[in-house]
Amino acid sequence: MQNAELRTVTVTRYITPLREGGSLPALTEADDEFKYVLKFKGAGHGVKALIAELLGSEIARALGFRVPELVYANLDEAFGRTEGDEEIQDLLQASQGLNLALHFLSGAINFDPVVTKVEEFEASKIVWLDAFITNVDRTYRNTNMLMWHKELWLIDHGASFYFHHSWTNVEEKAKTPFNFIKDHVLLPQASKIKEANEYAKKIITPEKIEEIVSLIPSEWLQWQDTDETEEEIKAVYAQFLKTRLDYSEIFTKEAENARKALI
Structure with missing residues (x-):
């Protein structure tokens, strides 16, 4: 069923990058206590990759396919300051504000x-x-x-x-x-x-x-x-x-x- 709108969550914890390199998705936790795969607007293709993810996923959902719930994911200004990896810290700082995240399907x-x-x-x-x-x-x-x-x-x-x-x-x-x-x-x-x-x-x-x-x-x-x-x-x-x-x-x-x- 098509979402009328997306929920907004605030990211509270960066857990781990999901692939090699700091510019790629990461497993995170949000203030609703769920885990999400976070797509960063500060990564390579910027907001255009997030737009493609949003449109593609929601068209798929409208067609009846199973797609993880999408949420807008807010990164506040202070988030990531304690991150030890410099590349990840740069990515987090470049992604302040609204990003996109998918509900993490644990065990998939x-x-x-x-x-x-x-x-x-x-x-x-x-x-x-x-x-x-x-x-x-x-x-x-x-x-x-x-x-x-x-x-x-x-x-x-x-x-x-x-x-x-x-x-x-x-x-x-x-x-x-x-x-x-x-x-x-x-x-x-x-x-x-x-x-x-x-x-x-x-x-x-x-x-x-x-x-x-x-x-x-x-x-x-x-x-x-x-x-x-x-x-x-x-x-x-x-x-x-x-x-x-x-x-x-x-x-x-x-x-x-x-x-x-x-x-």
Whole structure:
């Protein structure tokens, strides 16, 4: 079910980085006593990665997929001053204010396509989702799916919407076939992509797109490299998605052809 809005928590404890390097997600604890995977706005792609995570995750949730709860995560000015690692301290200081965090699924294991088979329509819907949001990061090398309590959960959508790193020719990029879909980990099982397209377009309406885009907080829209207002930036994201929806047959056909080349 689509969240009407996200909760806001305050981060109280930095526990550990989840991968090598200080610029990547970290396991943290917040003032509600839950643990979260925190995505930092001070990391490499800044707020654009958070926007992609937010939009991609909430579109996935609207389509009925299991996605960890997202929250806005506030880092106050004093947080991290006692952190011994200089690189992590720099990251924390650069991320003061509003960040994004996902509820930590304790005990979850990485999805293994050899061990777990995904039902064909479900696989097709996930392929459709990733083609729609131009998510390059659901491959055999990095599936970005977890198994938790024997159920499939989707995570990590921050590499989606890569058009926004150049922010040019948006209309043209919205109509691209997305040929990266050939590397999708679930493509071999995705035999019902056309049906998935029909299903998704009943749910992801222009109104739903507007609702999801409205979740982007003002703090993430203070871009130094544009003269556009917050509302104008939101309108670009919404229009990208609406155009992509209108021309979904382009990326649907690309996915179908890529699958035929596999089997």
